[in-house]
Amino acid sequence: MNAGSVLREKEGQALVESALTLLLFFVFLMAIFEGGRLLQTQQTLTQAAREGARYAVLPLTQTSTLPDCTRVRDVVRTYLQASWIDVPASAIHVTRNYQYAGDPTVYSYIKVEYTFRWMVLSVFGAPDVNLSGDSAMRNETSPSFAGLPPNC
Numbered sequence: 129m130n131a132g133s134v135l136r137e138k139e140g141q142a143l144v145e146s147a148l149t150l151l152l153f154f155v156f157l158m159a160i161f162e163g164g165r166l167l168q169t170q171q172t173l174t175q176a177a178r179e180g181a182r183y184a185v186l187p188l189t190q191t192s193t194l195p196d197c198t199r200v201r202d203v204v205r206t207y208l209q210a211s212w213i214d215v216p217a218s219a220i221h222v223t224r225n226y227q228y229a230g231d232p233t234v235y236s237y238i239k240v241e242y243t244f245r246w247m248v249l250s251v252f253g254a255p256d257v258n259l260s261g262d263s264a265m266r267n268e269t270s271p272s273f274a275g276l277p278p279n280c
Contacts, residue, residue, distance in 0.1 A: 158248040166257065169244055172211045173261030177238045180204035181265040184222065184236035194236075194267070197222040197280035204240060215242050224279050226264060235264040 183203045187194055201220045208215050219241040226237040239262040246254045 155252075162246055162249050162254075165247070166244055166259075169211075169213060169242065170259050170261065172208065172213060173240045173242055173259055174263065175261070176204045176207040176213075177240050177261040177263040178265075179207045180220070180222070180238040180240075181236055181263040184224075184238065185265045185267045187268060197224075200236075200238065204238065208240070213242060215240060222280050224267075234267045236267055237264040238262060 180200050180203050183195060184200045185194070200222050201217045204220050205215060205217065221237075221239040221241075223237040223239075226235040227233070228235070239260060241258065241260045244257040244259050246256070
């Protein structure tokens, strides 16, 4: 073996090692980005449920009437669409007259469900993740059930 062939072998070995190391580095980096996207989506779902619950418990302007479930769902969907999250109305659950055990206070409970799909990690077989955000807020007309729209 002469010095030139040994040098070419070492250069080739360094190239292969660099390629493998960079591949693992970028996969790890994409996993970090995807994890951040997952956490952001979860937080957005929870915040959208809070917005929906806040809207559900406040009477409409200059009335004592609470908004119907369609309006509550529209508020939640509008909030989510601002973050590029598309959720069908059937994935937004509105429960009126919700009560915790032993508590006479009446709440509106909103739950939003969403299936998170990985953008990059799906190439490696990462399964979809079911996320949900929920919130309960005391109805302003509490504890009376009068005037509350039915559960929907």
